[in-house]
Amino acid sequence: MFEQVFFIFVAVVTLGFALIVVTNKNLFHAALALMGTFLGVAIIYVTLGAGFLAMAQLLVYIGAISILIIFAIMMTRHMMSAEEAAFNSQAGLSLFTAVAFFVLVAYVFISYWPTTPADAMLATMTPVDPAILENSVVALGQSFVSPNAYVLPFEVASVMLLAALVGSIFIAKPRLKEDEA
């Protein structure tokens, strides 16, 4: 019972933060709300038993990506005056599309996995050997370097991060004028 109340509380607060992110005219406030959303998602990971991912979420999203976004907002600051419209002309249509998408996906999910715990065993967590969950991080680490699992995507990800690093420095560096070069 407590678990469910806690989940609903976290979910509602997180969705509230997410709504602030997409509706607030002040981009800086939106970025702070984005950090709140990331924190809520990290708590959701903890309730799912994925502590490693929750810590990675804290480090990568709240520690790095949020700060990067705040940097970008600061560097483009005077462009986001409060008088300027936050939404474009297709905002109404977008709202309709988003709500329709949610209704469709929710219908599919609910028809496959019932919402109330009493409905079926399928709806709730099947009891798992606690040892499997205890060792899930070990299994994850081993699957990253195992040739039978994800060693190739792992290496590709590292090359992609390097490419993104070099690429973003190259794109964002100021162009020197001909006479300065």
Next chain:
Amino acid sequence: MIPMSWYLLFAAALFSIGLYGVMARRNTVAILMSVELLLNAVNINLVTFWRYLTPDRSVGMAWAVFVLAVAAAEAAVGLALIISVYRNRDSVVAEELDVLRN
């Protein structure tokens, strides 16, 4: 115990909010923030399916970590593009970036 569909509904709601932000916002930084919401929603789905359906295999967790890495790269490159465009065009509004139009 929390039913599986609660997590899925939460992720779907987060995804829809992000989708609305991507389609409706004018500021490119705001669009990028909405894309981060989308990636987070996808990650919640991956971890949920891992926990409920295949807890003995690390496939869901592994792909969630890859999504995390791609999100970091996407944020870095996207923000570099925005800074570059801002420097050249003096604007971060998506509708005003129409050099390639016509």
